[in-house]
Amino acid sequence: MAAKEKPTKPIKVTHVIFDLDGVIIESESVYEKIAAEIAEEYGKTYPIEVRAKVMGTPEPETARIICQELNLPITQEQFIKKYEEKVKKYLTNPDLLPGVEDLIKHLHASGIPMAVATSSREDLMQMKTKNYSNLMSLFSHVVCGSSDPEVKLGKPNPDIFLVCASRFAKKPCLCHVLVFEDSPNGVAAARTAGMQVVMIPNPDLPKDNPMRTNANQVISTFSEFSYEDFGFPPRK
Structure with missing residues (x-):
């Protein structure tokens, strides 16, 4: 529907x-920072068009969208591992x-x-x-x-x-x-x-x-x- x-x-x-x-x-600005940092590791940027698609999605879908849209040379599982390590670093308070x-x-x-x-x-x-x-x-x-x-x-x-x-x-x-x-x-x-x-x-x-x-x-x-x-x- x-x-x-x-x-x-x-x-x-x-x-x-x-x-x-x-x-x-x-926390959204922090999530944007985290995704941008991961993208930067592979020479990519994290544009607003992709950010809008990601907002509100569960972690596996976030990983799928970003890896696919940015054509990152890592698996979704590898992205999630990097992502969660940074979440635990930046979002404790x-x-x-x-x-x-x-x-x-x-x-x-x-x-x-x-x-x-x-x-x-x-x-x-x-x-x-x-x-x-x-x-x-x-x-x-x-x-x-x-x-x-x-x-x-x-x-x-x-x-x-x-x-x-x-x-x-x-x-x-x-x-x-x-x-x-x-x-x-x-x-x-x-x-x-x-x-x-x-x-x-x-x-x-x-x-x-x-x-x-x-x-x-x-x-x-x-x-x-x-x-x-x-x-x-x-x-x-």
């Missing part, structure tokens, strides 16, 4: 799903995105069930969030697409969001679920799942990327998020 061409008007939200990288933690902590705490205080759906493996997710245990405890559950056996296909397929929604204590109607995403693949996955989406795109993402128009809202920072549009209590 293809993502809808135009988003419907926002409706009241009962459940919220957050992506992790580029939404809760500022990432920053939170500005405003996301206040948003999460406000939604929690308002009684909105929340979860995280990340393409990362569980061990890497734990490493990246170990300094934010109090904040992560506000989520009912976390789905890690690269290691969860129920997530058969990565973004832009909807599997991770459908699995995540199914694990809420009270199963939501999918059209009442709101996803916060930064990547075109993530927006496509959420829309295909029948959910609403707020996109916080990478500043380098081309303005004409179709996923920008496929989101219900596009914001550059969480301070721009309109709570009332989705039926949330306003910030005091």
Whole structure:
């Protein structure tokens, strides 16, 4: 099923799903640095067109896309080994995105069930969030697409969001679920799942990327998020 061409008007939200990288933690620039370093080892550059294809994908798909698009003389397995060594070096203490902590705490205080759906493996997710245990405890559950056996296909397929929604204590109607995403693949996955989406795109993402128009809202920072549009209590 293809993502809808135009988003419907926002409706009241009962459940919220957050992506992790580029939404809760500022890690996308680090991933770009890591991939660029590996590409540079083989005399290659890492252009925005390839970066856009990679955003939001699970690690095996990330490796496949980069190796194929850049024609790297290494296997996907060799790329993943290099990639994960650098992730463990650079991403032990990432920053939170500005405003996301206040948003999460406000939604929690308002009684909105929340979860995280990340393409990362569980061990890497734990490493990246170990300094934010109090904040992560506000989520009912976390789905890690690269290691969860129920997530058969990565973004832009909807599997991770459908699995995540199914694990809420009270199963939501999918059209009442709101996803916060930064990547075109993530927006496509959420829309295909029948959910609403707020996109916080990478500043380098081309303005004409179709996923920008496929989101219900596009914001550059969480301070721009309109709570009332989705039926949330306003910030005091």
